[in-house]
Amino acid sequence: MKPCWFENDDIPINILSRLPAKTLHRLKYVSEEWLNLISNRSFITSQLRKTEPVSGFFFQEVFQWTDDESIESISYIPVDVDNVNVWRNVFDFLPEYIVIMSLNNGLLCCRSCFPSSHPRIYVCNPLNKQWTSLQWPNISQTSNVALAFNPFQNPVDVSTRFKLVAVSDIENGEDEYCFVFDIYSSETGLWRRSKECCVCNHNLTKNKGVLVNGILYWLTDGYQILMFDPENEFSLLVTAPLPETEFSGIPEMCIGEWQGEVCYVIISEDGLQLWVLEDHFASQWELRISISLENLEKENSNVLYKISEKVASRLCKDTPAWMDPLSFKDGVLLIRVSANVYLYRFDTRSMKKLCDVSTLGPTSMFYPIVVPYTMSLVPLD
The missing domain is CATH 1.20.1280 (Monooxygenase)
Structure with a gap:
């Protein structure tokens, strides 16, 4: 140069x-x-x-009843523009169609669409369109692979170093299952299985591996959050701030990060709440923001109507929630309300419509992959 x-x-x-x-x-x-x-x-x-602001969200549909086939299309929903247009073909610089796995500090981890005869994992930077790849390891295709990349712990002044953590659910005895962790290091180019395992009979859902201060977190469908520290290789199940028995209906939640803290966003008959994890060992949370459904509707009456009765009416998980928090980062919440997708900002307590759900695909109502995107110049060459 x-x-x-x-x-x-x-x-x-x-x-x-x-x-x-x-x-x-x-x-x-x-x-x-x-x-x-x-x-x-x-x-x-x-x-x-x-500090980079959230520039948008990547959105990808999934088939509800099978993991054997992937949906190829990915939508990018920008949030820093006045007139929102959903972007397509953002990843046309990659050699094949991909499925999003996780994203942090501007780098995205993704994999080949299944079925594939030679599946690969890609780590790429969508801004400068640089990427690197490796073969899919000898683990289940249903494993969840998360990227652990922290440029402040591992400066990029010489090279860009990262780890991948593949979480797999295996049987650990009669009616007991556990999560095991396979770790890849870009420095060695090798995978190895950690000795750590975490007994858990729940499944991972939403938010594909949120990285906060070098520690990975996954939301489960059992009111618990799986935590794994890739540096010290220990795992933990963090109990959600509110137990299932606290609700009369079915709440919807997602996890995210705000100013270096793990956040738990939940919508229920009690309103929209933002909890912050203070101690993961003790599962200690602080309720940072709580907005009743009535106030939420009053402050955003142009887009919300009779939300209390609509939220309370959902009593079965087989039907889509009327309000569903999809992804959260730095005070910005992507939320689906009925057939529309909105951006909610906690600082101004205001909602802005971004797009119709129909523009994101025919199966976009059912547990899509959604990750927040902040741009970075980090090179991968």
């Missing part, structure tokens, strides 16, 4: 590093000097210290 004409001048570097990744990606085309600077790993490391 050619030297940059101002690489020894701290002023332009200090100014440019404050800009968002989306703007910097466009500025690379101004000149060769700007390209060299913005592509420099030291500059990228400096720019990563800036």
